[in-house]
Amino acid sequence: MYNDYEMVIGLETHVELGTKTKIFCGCSTEFGGEPNSHCCPVCLAIPGAMPVLNEKVVEYAVRAGLATNCQITKFGWQDRKNYFYPDMPPAYQVSQTEEFICKNGYVEIETDDGTKNIRIHEIHIEADAGKLIHDNLEECSLVDLNRAGVPLIEIVSEPDMRSAKEVEDYLRNLKGILEYTGVSDCKMQEGSMRADINISVRKKGDTKLGSKIEMKNMNSFKFIIKAINYEAQRQIDILEDGEKVISETVKWDDQKQKTISMREKDSAAYRPFPDPELMPIVLDDEYVESIRKTLPELPKARQKRYLSEYGLPIYDTKFITNSKYLCSIFEEATNVSGNPKMVSNFIMSDISRILKEKEIEESNIPFSGENIGKLIILINKGTISTSIAKKVLIDMFETAKSPEEIIKEKGLVQISDEGIIKEVVSKILSQNEQSVLDYKAGKDKALGFLVGQAMKEMKGKANPVILNKLFIENLKK
Amino acid sequence: MKTVGIRDNICIKGEKTTCGSKMLEKFIAPYNATIVEKLTSNSIDFKKVSMSEFGLKNDDIQINECAIITDLEGDISKICIKNNLVGIKPTFGLVSRYGFISSAPSLEQVGVIGKTVEDCKELLNIIKGYDKRDSGSANIDVDLEKKTDNLKVGIVKDVKNREKTEKFNLIEVEISNLKYAKVIHYIISSAEASSSLAKYDGIRYGYRTKQYSNLKDVYKNTRKEGFEYETKKKMIAGTFFLDVNNREDYYIKAEKARTMIKTEMNKIFEEIDILIVPVKDNYIHLANLTGRPSLTIGMNTIIGKHFEESKLISLANEIQNGGAKNV
Numbered sequence: 001m002y003n004d005y006e007m008v009i010g011l012e013t014h015v016e017l018g019t020k021t022k023i024f025c026g027c028s029t030e031f032g033g034e035p036n037s038h039c040c041p042v043c044l045a046i047p048g049a050m051p052v053l054n055e056k057v058v059e060y061a062v063r064a065g066l067a068t069n070c071q072i073t074k075f076g077w078q079d080r081k082n083y084f085y086p087d088m089p090p091a092y093q094v095s096q097t098e099e100f101i102c103k104n105g106y107v108e109i110e111t112d113d114g115t116k117n118i119r120i121h122e123i124h125i126e127a128d129a130g131k132l133i134h135d136n137l138e139e140c141s142l143v144d145l146n147r148a149g150v151p152l153i154e155i156v157s158e159p160d161m162r163s164a165k166e167v168e169d170y171l172r173n174l175k176g177i178l179e180y181t182g183v184s185d186c187k188m189q190e191g192s193m194r195a196d197i198n199i200s201v202r203k204k205g206d207t208k209l210g211s212k213i214e215m216k217n218m219n220s221f222k223f224i225i226k227a228i229n230y231e232a233q234r235q236i237d238i239l240e241d242g243e244k245v246i247s248e249t250v251k252w253d254d255q256k257q258k259t260i261s262m263r264e265k266d267s268a269a270y271r272p273f274p275d276p277e278l279m280p281i282v283l284d285d286e287y288v289e290s291i292r293k294t295l296p297e298l299p300k301a302r303q304k305r306y307l308s309e310y311g312l313p314i315y316d317t318k319f320i321t322n323s324k325y326l327c328s329i330f331e332e333a334t335n336v337s338g339n340p341k342m343v344s345n346f347i348m349s350d351i352s353r354i355l356k357e358k359e360i361e362e363s364n365i366p367f368s369g370e371n372i373g374k375l376i377i378l379i380n381k382g383t384i385s386t387s388i389a390k391k392v393l394i395d396m397f398e399t400a401k402s403p404e405e406i407i408k409e410k411g412l413v414q415i416s417d418e419g420i421i422k423e424v425v426s427k428i429l430s431q432n433e434q435s436v437l438d439y440k441a442g443k444d445k446a447l448g449f450l451v452g453q454a455m456k457e458m459k460g461k462a463n464p465v466i467l468n469k470l471f472i473e474n475l476k477k
Numbered sequence: 478m479k480t481v482g483i484r485d486n487i488c489i490k491g492e493k494t495t496c497g498s499k500m501l502e503k504f505i506a507p508y509n510a511t512i513v514e515k516l517t518s519n520s521i522d523f524k525k526v527s528m529s530e531f532g533l534k535n536d537d538i539q540i541n542e543c544a545i546i547t548d549l550e551g552d553i554s555k556i557c558i559k560n561n562l563v564g565i566k567p568t569f570g571l572v573s574r575y576g577f578i579s580s581a582p583s584l585e586q587v588g589v590i591g592k593t594v595e596d597c598k599e600l601l602n603i604i605k606g607y608d609k610r611d612s613g614s615a616n617i618d619v620d621l622e623k624k625t626d627n628l629k630v631g632i633v634k635d636v637k638n639r640e641k642t643e644k645f646n647l648i649e650v651e652i653s654n655l656k657y658a659k660v661i662h663y664i665i666s667s668a669e670a671s672s673s674l675a676k677y678d679g680i681r682y683g684y685r686t687k688q689y690s691n692l693k694d695v696y697k698n699t700r701k702e703g704f705e706y707e708t709k710k711k712m713i714a715g716t717f718f719l720d721v722n723n724r725e726d727y728y729i730k731a732e733k734a735r736t737m738i739k740t741e742m743n744k745i746f747e748e749i750d751i752l753i754v755p756v757k758d759n760y761i762h763l764a765n766l767t768g769r770p771s772l773t774i775g776m777n778t779i780i781g782k783h784f785e786e787s788k789l790i791s792l793a794n795e796i797q798n799g800g801a802k803n804v
Contacts, residue, residue, distance in 0.1 A: 041507060041508055044681060045676045045681070046506075046507060046508075046682070047488070047494070047496070047501065047504065047506075047578040047676070048486075048487075048488045048494075048506070048510060048575070048576045048577055048578040049508070049575070049576075050574060050575050050610060050611055050612065051612065052609065052610060052611075052612050053612065080672050082671075082672050082675060082719075084675065084678060084696050086680050086692070089676065089681060090675070090676050091672075091675030091676050091678060092672055092675065143680075269720065269721040271671075271672075271716065271719035271720060271721070271724070272719075273668060273672070273719055273724075273728060276581070276582040276583035276669055277574075277582045277612060277613070278612050279612050279613060
């Protein structure tokens with residue numbers, strides 16, 4: 001049943017720009033702060049106060065557009081989307097509904113069938129709304145307008161994605177690219193990057209789009225994958241029953257492990273029209289080129305460099321260059337340790353696994369590349385074994401300490417003293433006569449068992465190479 | 478200069494700025510409009526002049542001295558011919574709108590009224606100038622004292638009162654798109670009002686109804702009780718014109734027609750410097766639709782090219798002094 005159908009998914013990703021001040025006034029965009037302390041007549045929509053567009057917002061939007069292969073609009077403007085809600089002081093959101101600042105770009109993802117372009121329909125600038133905090137005790141809603149007027153770009157994709165994996169890859173790649181441009185810190189959990197996911201299903205081969213469901217404000221990769229797979233199945237089930245899918249907005253309820261229909265805000269049309277208090281945004285080629293020059297080395301170019309400079313396999317370079325934070329860890333660690341492949345392995349396996357498990361963003365990795373480099377040196381010197389190193393890494397995630405400090409504190413230094421190890425080997429051999437006989441009878445597995453026992457006895461600190469060597473020597477006797 | 482009247486839709490810090498509306502009856506502006514700051518730094522006293530709600534009804538106010546009056550639809554012209562005063566509605570962008578509570582920002586301008594042309598010039602000189610807090614403010618130096626000879630003056634046939642202008646060499650002009658001006662103005666100003674007046678919702682400041690049990694009630698009843706009939710009618714009309722089903726036929730068409738009028742006026746002004754028009758429907762809408770400056774003296778209005786207020790002042794002086802100079 002499932003195989004007859006395909007998912008058709010498009011994303012609208014909202015990204016808070018990291019400008020110091022808001023889109024139309026000089027108020028601070030800093031996260032947190034006393035409620036309503038980053039406000040002024042303009043963002044509070046006090047009568048007579050007027051908006052003035054923050055030039056940095058335009059610059060950042062153009063950066064994002066250039067980094068995603070978009071065309072930059074030379075004559076654009078901003079529109080008012082009118083609706084009443086307490087978190088939107090002017091009773092309209094200033095956005096762009098026609099001449100978007102960037103158009104027709106794409107983000108590459110890797111699929112089993114090769115590279116695929118997820119097309120970007122547009123990137124437009126808009127003002128964020130404030131926050132409503134619902135106080136259950138007092139049965140009222142508290143309005144905090146610190147966020148009202150914080151600048152956003154909205155990146156609208158075409159419905160080119162066909163699976164939860166493609167959505168995850170697109171979003172990770174987009175996040176990585178935007179982090180490179182420096183226009184946003186893209187912290188999903190803090191809300192500076194969130195995605196509205198539009199999903200519908202249809203029979204494979206159909207060209208017409210099905211009724212779409214919108215899942216709003218998703219900011220966790222785990223939930224995104226679960227919600228997409230749940231929704232797709234739910235829609236397929238409906239169609240298979242001969243019913244129609246009703247277009248609506250939903251949210252993912254992780255407690256109930258399902259999507260729940262949301263009470264719609266007044267979904268009457270926004271009656272958009274050009275904002276008469278703002279002037280058109282007119283950009284020339286010179287301006288656009290001057291911004292292009294300030295773009296850093298983007299992922300693709302960096303991949304090429306890593307291939308030649310570090311001799312890493314293509315898979316490794318693609319993995320690491322996806323995030324500028326992983327790149328800086330990689331480069332620092334390689335500088336210190338001189339071993340790019342070991343660093344890369346660490347990043348792709350243990351570090352990434354822990355990031356995913358604990359849902360930590362790459363930008364929040366609590367240790368430096370330097371410390372990873374030091375960790376690798378310690379392994380190569382024989383001071384600790386690889387398996388001990390993995391334990392040290394977990395500690396590094398939890399404390400701010402260097403690997404040397406952790407090893408010292410926990411006494412994890414590898415024991416390579418043959419005298420000490422010999423004693424343990426003798427002890428284990430004498431306690432496990434059957435295993436000795438098994439080994440001599442040709443059962444190699446018995447050696448592994450004996451080594452394991454000795455390792456346990458030495459709390460994992462034995463130098464595995466020496467341990468193995470001594471066992472084999474002794475068993476030969 | 479004596480005390481200058483300021484229309485009550487211009488913010489004076491610490492004072493009530495009501496826009497003639499129950500919505501803002503008790504609203505005390507927390508900041509000064511830019512033009513108020515300029516008056517203060519020129520040591521000019523001012524006092525508030527009352528108005529109809531957001532200026533949407535014909536104001537029946539007595540003005541007999543210098544005043545700063547906002548102009549949406551020939552407000553200044555009408556006050557001038559009624560009270561035998563002179564008035565100037567400046568070019569869009571000459572005077573800062575920061576602190577001026579407007580219902581239709583692309584049309585409404587801050588202008589001046591006085592007993593003589595000189596009064597107007599003096600007052601306009603003080604309040605004009607670039608203001609970075611207003612996105613539409615023009616960063617252009619305009620010299621109001623500039624004298625120009627040999628002005629080419631056009632006149633439309635509907636000007637009945639020609640006695641003060643007989644001695645000028647007048648060029649007869651026809652504006653073929655004239656009849657659309659009032660309707661275009663109505664559609665655009667209503668659309669903008671439906672949006673610009675939406676912020677009066679009883680949430681953050683201003684009047685709030687006492688009849689509510691949920692959020693929708695707050696909005697509905699506050700706006701029902703706080704606004705007058707004329708204003709509500711205007712906002713409903715604007716909502717209609719912007720509605721997705723009507724937008725193309727009304728709002729978009731009106732903006733296209735506005736461009737048509739701008740284009741035609743530009744063509745007309747290739748041959749003339751100033752155009753004399755009567756204070757009548759359609760004519761009173763031209764200056765606001767096109768952003769051009771206009772000056773009202775006697776029973777007529779003279780319209781000029783953008784930022785050429787000095788030419789209007791020159792001609793007006795001629796008219797005022799019964800100048801014998803042939804133009």
